Amino acid sequence: MPRTPSPSIPAQNIRVTLKDVASVAGVSAMTVSRVLNAPDTISAATVARVREAIASTGYVPNSAAKALRSSKSRLIAAVLPTLTGSVFLDTIGALTAALARRGYQLMVGQSGYSAIGEDQLITDIISRRPDGIVLTGVVHTDEGRRRLLASGIPIVETWDLTPEPLDVLVGFSHEAVGREVSRFLVGKGRRRLALIGGDDVRSKRRWTAFAKSARALGVPAPVARFVSAPTTLAHGRETLRALLAEHPDVDAIFCSSDALALGVLIEARAQGIDVPKQLAVIGFGDLNFSAQLDPALTTVRIDGPRIGELAAHCIVARALGEPLDERIIDVGFTIVEREST
Amino acid sequence: MPRTPSPSIPAQNIRVTLKDVASVAGVSAMTVSRVLNAPDTISAATVARVREAIASTGYVPNSAAKALRSSKSRLIAAVLPTLTGSVFLDTIGALTAALARRGYQLMVGQSGYSAIGEDQLITDIISRRPDGIVLTGVVHTDEGRRRLLASGIPIVETWDLTPEPLDVLVGFSHEAVGREVSRFLVGKGRRRLALIGGDDVRSKRRWTAFAKSARALGVPAPVARFVSAPTTLAHGRETLRALLAEHPDVDAIFCSSDALALGVLIEARAQGIDVPKQLAVIGFGDLNFSAQLDPALTTVRIDGPRIGELAAHCIVARALGEPLDERIIDVGFTIVEREST
DNA sequence: TTGAAAGCGCTAACAA
DNA sequence: TTGTTAGCGCTTTCAA
Numbered sequence: 001m002p003r004t005p006s007p008s009i010p011a012q013n014i015r016v017t018l019k020d021v022a023s024v025a026g027v028s029a030m031t032v033s034r035v036l037n038a039p040d041t042i043s044a045a046t047v048a049r050v051r052e053a054i055a056s057t058g059y060v061p062n063s064a065a066k067a068l069r070s071s072k073s074r075l076i077a078a079v080l081p082t083l084t085g086s087v088f089l090d091t092i093g094a095l096t097a098a099l100a101r102r103g104y105q106l107m108v109g110q111s112g113y114s115a116i117g118e119d120q121l122i123t124d125i126i127s128r129r130p131d132g133i134v135l136t137g138v139v140h141t142d143e144g145r146r147r148l149l150a151s152g153i154p155i156v157e158t159w160d161l162t163p164e165p166l167d168v169l170v171g172f173s174h175e176a177v178g179r180e181v182s183r184f185l186v187g188k189g190r191r192r193l194a195l196i197g198g199d200d201v202r203s204k205r206r207w208t209a210f211a212k213s214a215r216a217l218g219v220p221a222p223v224a225r226f227v228s229a230p231t232t233l234a235h236g237r238e239t240l241r242a243l244l245a246e247h248p249d250v251d252a253i254f255c256s257s258d259a260l261a262l263g264v265l266i267e268a269r270a271q272g273i274d275v276p277k278q279l280a281v282i283g284f285g286d287l288n289f290s291a292q293l294d295p296a297l298t299t300v301r302i303d304g305p306r307i308g309e310l311a312a313h314c315i316v317a318r319a320l321g322e323p324l325d326e327r328i329i330d331v332g333f334t335i336v337e338r339e340s341t
Numbered sequence: 342m343p344r345t346p347s348p349s350i351p352a353q354n355i356r357v358t359l360k361d362v363a364s365v366a367g368v369s370a371m372t373v374s375r376v377l378n379a380p381d382t383i384s385a386a387t388v389a390r391v392r393e394a395i396a397s398t399g400y401v402p403n404s405a406a407k408a409l410r411s412s413k414s415r416l417i418a419a420v421l422p423t424l425t426g427s428v429f430l431d432t433i434g435a436l437t438a439a440l441a442r443r444g445y446q447l448m449v450g451q452s453g454y455s456a457i458g459e460d461q462l463i464t465d466i467i468s469r470r471p472d473g474i475v476l477t478g479v480v481h482t483d484e485g486r487r488r489l490l491a492s493g494i495p496i497v498e499t500w501d502l503t504p505e506p507l508d509v510l511v512g513f514s515h516e517a518v519g520r521e522v523s524r525f526l527v528g529k530g531r532r533r534l535a536l537i538g539g540d541d542v543r544s545k546r547r548w549t550a551f552a553k554s555a556r557a558l559g560v561p562a563p564v565a566r567f568v569s570a571p572t573t574l575a576h577g578r579e580t581l582r583a584l585l586a587e588h589p590d591v592d593a594i595f596c597s598s599d600a601l602a603l604g605v606l607i608e609a610r611a612q613g614i615d616v617p618k619q620l621a622v623i624g625f626g627d628l629n630f631s632a633q634l635d636p637a638l639t640t641v642r643i644d645g646p647r648i649g650e651l652a653a654h655c656i657v658a659r660a661l662g663e664p665l666d667e668r669i670i671d672v673g674f675t676i677v678e679r680e681s682t
Numbered sequence: 683t684t685g686a687a688a689g690c691g692c693t694a695a696c697a698a
Numbered sequence: 699t700t701g702t703t704a705g706c707g708c709t710t711t712c713a714a
Contacts, residue, residue, distance in 0.1 A: 017691055028701050033693060043699060058491060060467045064408040065691035068706050073405065075448075083434035085629065093424035096451050100458075105465060107416075107448050110437050117441075124446060126401045150399065233630040259630065266633055288426065289574040289600065294607055358707055369685050374709065384683060406707035409690050 016059045025053035036061065067129065076315055077107045077125045080136040081200075085230045087257065087285050087304070088136045091158060094308030095134060102316050104131070111138050118144055126151045132315035134158060135166075137202065154318035156311050159302075160202060161330060168318060170310045170329045174202050177300055177333055178209030181254050181282060184335055186217045190252035190280055193222035196239045196264065197256035198229035206284075210254060223247050231256055236263020237270075244271070251279060252341070258283035258290045261297055265340065280341040295339035302333050357400045366394035377402065408470065417656055418448045418471040420462070420479050422541075426571045428598065428626050428645070429477045432499060435649030436475060443657050445472070452479050459485055467492045473656035475499060476507075478543065495659035497652050500643075501543060502671060509659065511651045511670045515543050518641055518674055519550030522595050522623060525676055527558045531593035531621055534563035537580045537605065538597035539570035547625075551595060564588050572597055577604020578611075585612070592620060593682070599624040599631045602638055606681065621682040636680035643674050 022029045027046060034042050035050040042050075053059075067073040076099055080088050096106045107128065109121045122144055125133065132154045140148070145166060148155060155166045161173040185193055193214050197203035207224050214222045225243055227235040236255060240263070243250060255261040261283030268275050275281055275295055283290060283299035290297040310329055317324050363370040368387060375383050376391040383391075394400075408414040417440055421429050437447045448469065450462045463485055466474065473495045486507060489496060496507045502514040526534055534555050538544035548565050555563050566584055568576040577596060581604070584591060596602035602624030609616050616622055616636055624631060624640035631638040651670055658665050 018693095019691080029691090030693075030702080031700060034700085037693085041699070046699080058488075060464060060492070062409070062470060062691055063468045064405045064414065064470060065706090066693075067405040068403070068409050068690090068708085069692045069694080071706080083437060084431055089430070090425055093451065096424060096449055100451070100462070100465075103465075105448055105450070105469065107446055108437055109446070110434065110441070121441070123401060124441075127404045128446065129403060129405060147399075151401070233633045237633060262630060263633060266635060269635065289603060292574045292578060292604060292607055294610065360707080370707090371685060371709080372683090375684085378709085382683070387683080403707055406690090407709075409692085410707080410709045412690080 016057045017062070018059075021050065021053045021057055021059045024057055025050045071129070072319075073129050073131055074104050075107055075128055075130040076104050076132045076134060076312075076319075077109060077128065077130040078134045078136060079109045079111050079121065079125070079138050081112060081138060082110050082230065083108065085232075085259075086137075087302075088159065090304030091136060091308040091311070094305035095312050096308075098309045098312035099316070102312065104312075104316065104319075119147075122147055126153065129153075131319035132156065134311050134315055137200075154315060156315045156318070158307050158311050161328070165328060168314045168324060168327050168329075170307050170314060170331065172302060172331050172333050174205040175209035177284075178206035178211075178254075179213040180333075180335060181206075181300065182210045182213040182217065182222070184337075185252040185254070185280060185282065185341070186214065186219055188252075188280060188341055191219045192247070192250045193219065193252050193254070194243055194247065194250045195222060195224040195254045195256070196236065196243070196260050197224065197226050198231045199226040200229050203229075203256045206254075206256070223250070227260075231260045233259050233263035233266070236260035236265075237267040238263075240264045240267040241271075244273075253279065253281050255281065255283050258285045258287040258297060258299055261299065261340075262289075262293065265293060265295070265297070276339065276341050282335075282341055286336055291336075291338065293340075298338045298341040299336050300333050301336050303331055306331055357398045358403070359400075362391065362394045362398055362400045365398055366391045412470070413660075414470050414472055415445050416448055416469060416471045417445050417473045417475060417653075417660075418450060418466045418469065419475045419477060420450045420452050420466070421477040422453060422479060423451050423571065424449065426573075426600075427478075428643075429500065431645030432477060432649040432652070435646035436653050437649075439650045439653035440657070443653065445653075445657065445660075460488075463488055467494065470494075472660035473497065475652050475656055478541075495656060497656045497659070499648050499652050502669070506669060509655045509665065509668050509670075511648050511655060511672065513643065513672050513674050515546040516550040518625075519547035519552075519595075520554040521674075521676060522547075522641065523551045523554040523558065523563070526593040526595070526621060526623070526682070527555065527560055529593070529621060529682055532560045533588070533591045534560065534593050534595070535584055535588065535591045536563060536565040536595045536597070537577065537584070537601050538565065538567050539572045540567040541570050544570075544597045547595075547597070564591070568601075572601045574600050574604035574607070577601040577606075578608040579604075581605045581608045582612075585614075594620065594622050596622065596624045599626045599628040599638060599640055602640065602681075603630075603634065606634060606636070606638070617680065617682050623676075623682055627677055632677075632679065634681075639679045639682040640677050641674050642677050644672055647672055 018029045018032050021032045035047050111118050135157045137159045156168045158170045160171045211222050225239045283297050286299045286301035359370045359373050362373045452459050476498045478500045497509045499511045501512045552563050566580045624638050627640045627642035
């Protein structure tokens, strides 16, 4: 019978309640509650006695009861397209850690890359009455935005500087990225620019600014190819092949992800194309392998963990009704120049 | 005042309760509850009337009240070391999706690679009264295991075939991986084996079996280098350099992750070492870029999403008190042979 | 097929 | 500093 708890385990039972602790300690339930939530208001002797009772009974508070009574769930919901291979992972990881430090738990919802199921997801989230919702790289249907807003739950959007945020926003301007990358490439003497991106809204916004800026700088109109998200190395290889077949004179490529860029690098080598001499390649994301590639990959770096930490700060402040210095935080980005351009 | 909800938004309010819906529909609260949870027991006409009232009021159930009364939270907690760069991501992603399909939400806890804070994490998790807990790649302190068990909450461990599972287990044998990889390499004529791994328990278990099997096959004792988790490409480069400096005759390397293996590949190329002629390289994880590398990387493939789906199946079955066919599920692994060996 | 009463475990509000 | 009362929103149980 290896699964029977050994007798050394205290009589911990999931059904131990505040009342049980109270009667063991010889105080009222309210006093136990105060020891847990505001020990300063209770005499040291009582606190000690109650703490002992808690330990001996193995009491663990019931968050559902707490949430029901106090209307505070200490739960934050995060919505992102998918967990798998996501550029948002560092953000979500940092968010989880920063929230845990503040006594909040994270609930994860994957919206997928389509709007299907989003409605159900939103209902599920609202039904938990989280103290806040962090949206990451998610574009909502109007209906979804409306329901989220109507719920009255504080919302922080991240990874995007939209013109009309729902409430608080922590991100950067994808337009600025597109513009600066095209300036950077043209500044390096490139004239036939191209972009390979995912078919998501953020990538499209970078493209629009990229193309517009290139034209303003007097070089020929760039060309673009879009692949279905999430973007992979294989996409990069295939798309470079197709792109060069049609536009052999392209001399610079902006890839929507470092994975795509790695694919481009590999395909270029396979075709005997010299990077950066014949072709400049710049990625997006600065994954941990990018600096180590040969040639080392020039890329756009976003401080994902910082976004997560700021989002945690903002959403907790909003949840507690504290004032926020700014409603829109631009974390910016950096073009990390390496060997591939 | 752009933040004031537009008047077209229905009077959705987070404070709409079952009672409100009931009075709008002209029925009792209990009837509304039944329409939501067991519509078959209610007449079609009443169902329609209640559904209308729900829509017009914008009612969203309160999970905390539901959980408190019914002792069912429809919440599953997942514990993993870290979200960032984790080999478990596909598993967690699939788990989240599979649970959502069954009406369950996922709560994420990061235990870190140390035991610090694990105790607090466990308390936080138990206090939510999740219907189940999925443990992924986490080795617990005895105290932690005891408290988890004492909580009475169903537990599924994943990614590991430990000799004494807490309850249900979905994983594979790290010993078998180590053994098979050494057999594979020796079968290819290699004799001076080496391993580069993370300093986690699973990696160490693979190493022990790898070394033992190699000796049994009559080749010299393999050498190993361990780096702090999570493993990166940079670790791979550095460690290969150090390893070859000391053991220049090594002719095969088993890396604990494909990221490490990529680093080894890059460093080998930088040093003018021919892979696979002079050095065979095998990774672990089969990341999406591994097949595209040059040379394409031989690696050990684990079906991460399958583990997540099976874990979802098991934990939900346990939560509902349904019988389970097996308590230990071995998903196995595959050595995917490519160009690097 | 529907309703009424009770209470899940906790804390806000008030009282002592 | 501590206790009492009431009730958060829902579902279990019993009754009709």
